[in-house]
Amino acid sequence: MQTEEFISIETFCAHHGVEFSFINTLEEFGLLELPTINQTKCIPSVQLAHLEKIVRLHFDLDINMEGIEAIVHLLNRIENLQAEITALKNQLRLYEDI
Amino acid sequence: MEIIDYYKVLGLDKNAGEKEIKKAFRKLARKYHPDLNPSDKAAQKKFQQINEANEVLSDPEKRAKYDKYGKDWEHAEAFEKARQTQRQSGGGEGYRFSEGTSSEDFSDFFNSMFGGTHTGGSARTVKFRGQDYHAELSLSLTDVYKTHKRTLTVNGKNIRIAIPAGVENGQVIKIKGHGGPGINGGPNGDLYITFSIANHPRFKRVGNDLFTTIGLDLYKAVLGGEVIVDTLDGQVKLLLKPGTQNGSKVKLKGKGFPVYKKEGEFGDLFVTWSVKVPGNLSEKQKALFEELSKLSS
Numbered sequence: 001m002q003t004e005e006f007i008s009i010e011t012f013c014a015h016h017g018v019e020f021s022f023i024n025t026l027e028e029f030g031l032l033e034l035p036t037i038n039q040t041k042c043i044p045s046v047q048l049a050h051l052e053k054i055v056r057l058h059f060d061l062d063i064n065m066e067g068i069e070a071i072v073h074l075l076n077r078i079e080n081l082q083a084e085i086t087a088l089k090n091q092l093r094l095y096e097d098i
Numbered sequence: 099m100e101i102i103d104y105y106k107v108l109g110l111d112k113n114a115g116e117k118e119i120k121k122a123f124r125k126l127a128r129k130y131h132p133d134l135n136p137s138d139k140a141a142q143k144k145f146q147q148i149n150e151a152n153e154v155l156s157d158p159e160k161r162a163k164y165d166k167y168g169k170d171w172e173h174a175e176a177f178e179k180a181r182q183t184q185r186q187s188g189g190g191e192g193y194r195f196s197e198g199t200s201s202e203d204f205s206d207f208f209n210s211m212f213g214g215t216h217t218g219g220s221a222r223t224v225k226f227r228g229q230d231y232h233a234e235l236s237l238s239l240t241d242v243y244k245t246h247k248r249t250l251t252v253n254g255k256n257i258r259i260a261i262p263a264g265v266e267n268g269q270v271i272k273i274k275g276h277g278g279p280g281i282n283g284g285p286n287g288d289l290y291i292t293f294s295i296a297n298h299p300r301f302k303r304v305g306n307d308l309f310t311t312i313g314l315d316l317y318k319a320v321l322g323g324e325v326i327v328d329t330l331d332g333q334v335k336l337l338l339k340p341g342t343q344n345g346s347k348v349k350l351k352g353k354g355f356p357v358y359k360k361e362g363e364f365g366d367l368f369v370t371w372s373v374k375v376p377g378n379l380s381e382k383q384k385a386l387f388e389e390l391s392k393l394s395s
Contacts, residue, residue, distance in 0.1 A: 049288070053133045061128050071134065078136070086268035087305075093267070094302045094309060 006042035009034060016055055026054060029065050031072060104151035104164060112165070116156070123152040137232070228287035229278035235291050237261070239298040243330050243356065252276065252289060259291075264306065264358035267295040301330065306365025308354045311372050314342065319373045329353045329367055336369075344373035 009023050023041075026032045031054060034041045043051055057063045057071060105112055108122040126148045128134070135141035154160045233252055245263040249256050257276055265271070270292045277287025295303075302309040312327060322340035326333050331353065347370050354365030379387065 056131075056133055061131060062124060063128070075134075075136065082137075086266070090267050091304050093297055094304050096297065096302075 005045040006035070006037055007045060007048065009041040009043060012043060012048075012051070016052070018055055018059070022055075022058070023051075025065060026051075029069055031065075031069060101168065102147070102150070104154050104168075107147050107151040108155065110155075114155075119152065119155050123148060123156070127152075139232075228280045228285070230287040231277045231289045233289065233291050234294055235261075236294045236296065237265075238296050239301060239303060240330060242293070242295060250291075253278075257289070261293075262359055263356040264360075265293050265295070266305075266358070267293060267303075269293050269358075300328070301367075303355055306355045306357050306363075308365065308367045309370070310367065311370045314338070314371045314373050316373055316376055318342075319344070319371065327369055330355070342371055342373070344371065346371050 009020065012018075013020050013023065023032070023034070027034055032043070032047070032051060034043055036042070054068055054072070057068050058065075063071065105114070108114075108119065108126065110118060110122055114122070127145065130141045130145040130148060132138075132142050132145055135145075154164050231252055233250065235248075235250065242261065242265045243263060245260060247258055247260050249258045251257075255276075257273065259273060270290050273289040273291065275286045276289035280286050300310055308330065310328075312325070314325070318325065318338060319342045320340065322338045322342070325336045325338050327336050327350070329350065334350065334353065336348065336350075347368050350367040350369065352364045353367035357363035357365065376383070
């Protein structure tokens with residue numbers, strides 16, 4: 001069985017020097033879903049890179065929440081389209097000469 | 099060593115003020131930031147240049163050194179010696195990004211002038227993940243038919259990884275923590291490996307299914323019989339129906355490719371029969387075919 005690691009939001013905030021309210025706002029915008037474990041809000045380790053990316057977009061590039069929401073949506077679309085292109089390319093190989 | 103015109107990189111003139119530098123940097127960073135341009139190496143390179151230009155021009159001390167010695171950087175050391183006697187504190191607002199801030203990411207020009215260090219205060223500079231590394235691994239179709247281990251050398255380090263059976267061409271897997279070292283004690287970046295799987299001379303793969311074409315002589319196609327078919331898992335014996343048509347297909351269930359990370363599950367193998375019409379007939383063969391032709395008309 002696969003186990004999932006969680007990191008408390010407090011630890012994350014201290015590590016990255018961000019306010020807890022920022023994480024709350026992300027949750028309100030639906031950009032994150034944070035489970036509560038032992039009355040502590042946590043982030044699954046698999047989502048850590050996603051959250052760190054959001055932190056960079058906001059603090060380093062000055063992008064507001066609405067902008068981040070749009071970017072995350074578009075990046076997901078790019079990722080899906082890239083996966084689709086790869087699948088189509090692989091299918092096309094069937095018709096290449098062997 | 100290439101001399102970099104940092105003003106040109108940011109699209110500024112030499113008299114640009116602090117606000118203009120900041121504005122130009124932000125505008126370009128939003129365009130080329132690695133987070134916004136995943137897997138785009140050209141954008142990442144451009145971003146490194148922008149970051150480097152900002153690192154220099156937003157710091158009055160570095161900017162002065164660059165303005166004075168930029169095109170004659172060999173004399174920068176002499177400048178440094180003079181500067182040490184009247185050291186002043188300084189530093190503009192610096193921006194640090196997890197992807198692109200190790201000294202390795204700065205140009206030789208930057209490192210020779212500023213020693214690869216990049217100081218400057220920041221409102222939010224604590225710990226950052228190291229840079230993500232991207233590598234491509236070329237394998238054959240038979241390589242990924244079975245799970246196997248392989249040692250890769252990435253940035254001088256040997257990494258032993260297990261390559262699961264069923265990996266697809268173009269698929270990317272992440273090896274956590276094997277990217278660049280973290281900055282200021284931050285965690286290491288990740289290593290992303292893109293698999294490039296070469297076409298097999300006899301088998302085509304679509305998803306988990308394999309496709310192959312097998313030549314069949316006319317007599318066997320007409321009369322039927324046993325045919326030995328090669329699969330990636332060895333040979334199988336097939337009983338061919340009499341009257342098998344050219345281009346017809348047969349499905350060998352479970353003889354395709356292993357399903358990624360689902361042990362024991364396999365796709366199917368589709369065999370297309372290619373009936374070979376005999377050429378250069380002997381007189382006797384020709385006569386027999388003519389007789390057959392008369393019989394069937």
